[in-house]
Amino acid sequence: MNKHEPTELCSYELRDDIAFIGLNRPEKRNAISDRFVEAIAAAATRAEKEAKAVVLYGHGKHFCAGLDLAEHSEKSLIEGVAGSRRWHAVFDMIEHGTIPWVSALHGAVVGGGLELAASTHLRVAAADAFFALPEGQRGIFVGGGGSVRIARLMGVARMSDLMLTGRVASAGEAERWNLVQYVVDEGKALEKASELAAKAATNAPFSNYAVINALPRIQDMAKSDGLFMESFIATFASATPEAAQRLRDFLEKRAGKVTRPEDK
Numbered sequence: 001m002n003k004h005e006p007t008e009l010c011s012y013e014l015r016d017d018i019a020f021i022g023l024n025r026p027e028k029r030n031a032i033s034d035r036f037v038e039a040i041a042a043a044a045t046r047a048e049k050e051a052k053a054v055v056l057y058g059h060g061k062h063f064c065a066g067l068d069l070a071e072h073s074e075k076s077l078i079e080g081v082a083g084s085r086r087w088h089a090v091f092d093m094i095e096h097g098t099i100p101w102v103s104a105l106h107g108a109v110v111g112g113g114l115e116l117a118a119s120t121h122l123r124v125a126a127a128d129a130f131f132a133l134p135e136g137q138r139g140i141f142v143g144g145g146g147s148v149r150i151a152r153l154m155g156v157a158r159m160s161d162l163m164l165t166g167r168v169a170s171a172g173e174a175e176r177w178n179l180v181q182y183v184v185d186e187g188k189a190l191e192k193a194s195e196l197a198a199k200a201a202t203n204a205p206f207s208n209y210a211v212i213n214a215l216p217r218i219q220d221m222a223k224s225d226g227l228f229m230e231s232f233i234a235t236f237a238s239a240t241p242e243a244a245q246r247l248r249d250f251l252e253k254r255a256g257k258v259t260r261p262e263d264k
């Protein structure tokens with residue numbers, strides 16, 4: 001079934017179990033205002049109900065220019081804190097929801113745009129993507145979860161470099177620094193992200209849930225706690241009917257084998 005219902009700030013299309021969510025404010029380089037955060041929340045809520053994976057991308061020449069600076073400059077202290085906490089809540093819905101999100105990145109992936117991308121589970125960069133955290137230059141700080149999520153991806157040293165010096169990372173650097181998992185030719189990020197989302201959507205839902213919810217939590221635990229937790233999740237996963245069916249399928253030669261990568 002195909003559904004296409006563009007909303008003002010986020011386009012939304014459900015295609016074969018994959019929700020395509022497009023940041024849709026290209027005239028302001030997809031800068032994220034308060035209303036935009038709510039549009040992302042609404043699209044995420046809908047995707048959780050009806051999709052098995054999400055592809056997130058930006059309309060226009062850039063993925064996202066980050067926080068809407070025009071709106072931010074008018075906020076009181078308490079409005080600023082509440083706004084940041086709302087970004088956290090919405091990006092948490094993405095990171096710790098039930099389905100995998102793949103972001104297709106091109107052009108500017110800046111400030112809050114990088115924070116948004118960091119809340120997704122897989123990141124694909126087109127060769128023209130560039131990554132920056134200009135908060136220092138603007139006299140502000142990351143407020144959309146970057147100090148937690150971006151620092152975990154690229155490390156505090158590299159994140160500090162971006163923030164202190166205004167360094168802009170290329171797609172290749174972003175891959176070497178663990179910010180993105182794939183780099184593809186310009187114009188190809190959406191296609192690659194769709195392919196990855198389609199693959200992830202065929203996994204058992206419990207396994208996907210465990211990957212996106214358990215792995216980041218276990219990373220934050222002490223080693224012995226993580227190992228203990230892992231045993232329970234592994235046992236729960238193998239007790240699901242999907243696991244029984246999928247294991248039988250393999251043993252009775254109905255399931256695909258693991259094959260060598262094509263480029264080796």
Ligand code: 1HE
Nearest residue numbers: 028029031065066067068069070108111112134142143144
């Ligand atoms: C904006 C924003 C924005 C563009 N808020 N309006 N983010 C930044 O510091 C990045 C600021 N933006 C840029 O550096 C550039 O705009 C871009 C590299 C992203 C794109 O350049 P370009 O040449 O394609 O576009 P432009 O001509 O600079 O911008 C087009 C319009 O978008 C223009 O408005 P116009 O009315 O003059 O047409 C810009 O003002 C507007 N625009 N970016 C508001 N960010 C939760 S805490 C997170 C903290 C942060 O994210 S800090 C980083 C903020």
